Amino acid sequence: MKIDPEDNHASLPRRWGVPLGVAAGVAALSVAAVAAFSGVGDAKPVLAGPAGNPTGAAASPSSGTTHGSTSGGAGSAPSSAPVTSAQDAFSITSGKTTPIAAGTVTKILSSCLGPDASRYHAVIAVRTPIASKDWDGVVVAVDSAGQYVQCESKGDKGNSPDSPPTFINNRLWGTGRTIAYFDSIGAPAGKDQYLMLGAGHYASNVAKIAISYGDEPKQYPAVMAGGTYVYAAALSPGMTEPDPHYAGPNAYVHAYDASGKEIYNQAKDPQFAG
Incomplete structure (x- = not known):
């Protein structure tokens, strides 16, 4: 699903996936979403997050690893209802990412962007906690004009759900926006x-970004660098029998300023309700 660059409507960056391989019963999720949020200042790239996250191809790995956190609710809006079905329950088993070597990053961007690759330099490049059939990492890169691109990886090969891969460059930037979403993906692993x-882009007044999943209040730190953020999580669906159409819980973005005040909570944003 793509949202037209001129479309001001927003929805939760999730939906049921389409089988990648019918014979194997594999389901995957690939969503491009855009939202305009209240805030101050233009959403311009910065060399590093205010919290001191480094830039460059090998951005610091996130450390949000936990075990046994259970939550329910994977609907289109946050819910405070208790878990009533094992199929709605899940456990975040890891939120840890690791850097991708610079040489491999070059190959990922080259295969993802083709001749446009030379215009971009990576600001975040990390491996995910676990690998799916098609993805084991993500690279976010920026060009000299401050335009971004997101490429998922498998080994040293890169790919993008956008066509062209630079589609995210046309999304809604400008004064008064705190967060803009790139692509979010989910798949069995x-x-x-x-x-x-x-992944996504954040305004210069954001010092920290964290992610919560479903109705679980626990938040996991995102990797931040170059005006962008990346999150990745491994989870166990907690189902007694596998569901080939399982799409995982909703991921909610939380943004904080330098004082630690939460200045954006996606779960409370009326644009993502209903």
Whole structure:
């Protein structure tokens, strides 16, 4: 799903996936979403997040790893209802990412962007906690004009759900926006494992970005660099029997300023309700 660059409507950056391989019963999720949020200042690139996150191809890995966190609700809006079905429950098993070597990043961008690759330099490049059939990492890169591109990786090969891959460059930037979403993807990653990853752009007044999943209040730090953020999580669906159409819980973005005040909570944004 893509949202027209001129479309001001927004929805949760999630939907049921389409089978990648019918015979294998594999389901995947690939969504491009855009939203305009209240805030101050233009959403311009910065050399590093205010919290000191480094730029460059090998951005610092996130450390949000936990075990046994259970939550429910994977609907289109946050819910405070208790877990009533094992199929709605899940456990975040890891939120840890690791840097991708610079030489491999070059290959990923080259295969993803083709002749446009030389215009971009990576600001975040990380491997995900677990690998799915098609993805094991993500690279976010920027050009000299401050325009971004997101490429998912498998080994040293890059790909993008956008056509062209630079589609995200046309999305809604400008004064008064705190967060803009790039692509979020989810896919099975082996028995009783599911991979979620996503990325986006943040305004200069944001010092920290964290992600919560479903109705679980616990937040996991995103990797931040160059005006962008990346999150990735491994989860266990907690189902007694596998569901080939499982799409995982909604991922919600939380943004904080330098004082630690939450200045954006996607779960409370009326644009993502209903």
